[in-house]
Amino acid sequence: MLAFLRLALRRIAILPAMVLGVTLLVFVVLQFSPADPAYNALGEGATAEARAAFAQANGLNDPLPVRYFRFLGNLLHLDLGTTVPPSQPVADRIATAFPLTLQLTLLGLLIAVVLALLLGVTGALHRDRWPDQFTRVLSIAGIAIPSFWLGIVLIQELALRREILPTGGYVNPGDDFGGWLRTMILPAVSLAVPVAASLARLVRTSMVAELDRDYVRTATGNGLPRAVVIRGVLRNAMVTPLTVLGLRVGYLLSGAVVIETIFDLPGMGKLILEGTTGGDVALVQGTVLTIAVVFLVVNVIADLLVLLVNPRVRTV
Structure with a gap:
């Protein structure tokens, strides 16, 4: 337990440095945006003098390091700026979306x-037999299917043609959980299939490697129940999939941007699209930064889960 706490604190301690690096990257990249904050704020009828005065009043002419440290100071107070007129706090828009x-x-x-465990474990337990071949084909097909294309197909088949589920929209789960599930199931499946397919291959490979280890043969030879053996094998085999799962959350977050639009x-996704098409640098900056920070936090949590699942990785 002491080793786990030491490694967990080490993972958590580097999180602020990673977040700082992300803020710097996002801020610097968006400074090269062709969007003119003065133009967006004042409108196309504003004179050059008015735009210059706006830039001076808002520190847009300051050196890049000065603007970055001002941005960090505002960020500590959860101030991500305001959107272009009609002006709204970016933090409020993000808190809603x-x-x-x-x-x-x-x-x-x-x-x-769920799909990855079902496919991966089935393939590993029936290695080189028809269930394994079938799950392999499903996994390869799932990896090859883009989420946005799958979403469009699901809308055409299950929403437009058969009218089983709605084409889109959103229902608050607190108001109607069934309605929420009906509106979210198609976009969630569209996101999940490619991730499930890639994870299933990892689960199957890890399970096969564990099943070939000596301790499994010994346990089986000593008459230990198969269910107990499989439970131990599955726990040890989850190290690699759990590590990769943290990275796949980033794929889900980025894929959600496109899926939400569809x-x-x-x-x-709607905020990023709105900010990009409207030249709203503050809105794009705030949404991208939020997604990036969540991605970092999720990866740290995934590392901690790996430490919990398999004590062997604590020997550092």
């Missing part, structure tokens, strides 16, 4: 994990 993206990501992650969901 992020819960939906988080719901979509978590539901997609749940579906992906299914007309008012999440972070």
